[in-house]
Amino acid sequence: MHILVAIEGPVTTITLNRPEAMNALNPEMHVQLQHAFDAFAAADDQLVCVITGAGNRAFCAGSDLKAAARSGLPATYPQSGYAGLIERFDCPKPFIAAVNGVALGGGFEIALACDIVIAADVASFGLPEPLVGAVALGGGLHRLARQAPLKQAMGLILASRRATANEALRMGLVNEVVAADQLLEATARWVGDILRASPMALRTSKALVQRGLTEPDVETAMRNQPGYAEFVAWRTSDDAREGPRAFAEKRKPVWKGR
Template sequence: MQFITATRDGPVTTITLNRPEVMNAINIAMHHELQDAFDAFAGDDSQFVCVVTGAGERAFCAGSDLKAAAVSGLPPEYPRSGYAGLIERFDCPKPFIAAVNGVALGGGFEVALACDIIVASDTASFGLPEPLVGAVALGGGLHRLARQVGLKQAMGAILTARRIPADEGLRMGFVNEVVPAAGLAAATRRWVDQILRGSPMAVRTSKAVVQRGLEEPSVEIAMRHQQDYPEFVAWRASDDAIEGPRAFAEKRSPVWTGQ
């Protein structure tokens, strides 16, 4: 990997966008490196949680590398799972956490919004400034922001292309927690550890049920259909579903296999 790093700590994968000299802006090669790294995480049964962050202190990701795009003169060729190998990764029920350590703009904001949880430093900021350069945020940001914070809040941010400070992102609802910059890694690990207390099968099924349920026309229909969701079916037949009640009855900590 030339433009990212991917490390593992037990069941946790951390993927770091590693071009701090250009605020971790994403070029074409980086898109494909990210696709490979996220594929490896998604396909490894021993990996339960993925943390996405940026190198350095200034930026999580400033979006696309426009200078590189201008030099090449070629339209971007995104990988199979879309921008950054993540924004169209709809088939991975494992949890993703964005640890946003600085600016998250354009495609960088879209990467963060594609994660399930956003933990931000108090120096972080967010925005979709594409209209300022005659572009449109087509990497899912328009759709995800409207769904995550409501239409009026989203339209206010999208149409003005303004920068949103981390504390405002918390109030709007797309940021889960804001912490001092020096405490970002510790806060992110706290979220990771809380997730890891639960059964990986149950965590993945919970995420999948939420996502699939949002596509249903009503809560009533979602509850009627959830028992037929593939993830629900797999969880019901899993070792984790047996281990949880057994460990409780035996008054011991469960040993999750994620199977």
């Protein structure tokens, strides 16, 4: 196996595990990641997924170009796209990238596909595909241009530049930068904050953000959201009733996630 999957309580941690190759993705990893993310998405008791890389050099250096050159075949990806994640638009659970080193090409695209990014101060980010005659087709071009100011995004894309962790923080691509030896602790803190809330409310919130971004403006998004299936399911859920009841009774809520 080129990935490690650890389940601790409601948290699934998926580690890209080819440190000798800077955790670059080969065909087998794409398939393994598809299965791992499928299992996380389907498990009712799994609420948060953390993605990180093995070793202290790389989160993920993108595609394994040596493996691609040896095969001589066009790249093929699983059902949910690159890394089994890039086109996984139907999973409303939170994904956190704990970026412990370089995140280049497809590695950057994995981070961009996550909801929260925590970066070690040694991390760096970039889409250097043009340097090898390639194009970042795993959503990186589209997500980067939406998540960072356009000029900053185009600078990274056209000049194949790397952004340091702190530069990525200033661009709004990273939520927090910490010392490398504090990355796990910081990630656990973010996970703990997430787990305080209703799983139903969290899933609904993420779904409404994603749906709302497809609307032409905020007014339209707010007018349409009562008709979204996720909104309707939350409005009639156990969690929506439990929250106010627990507050009134001055106790911690007992979430059912439904």
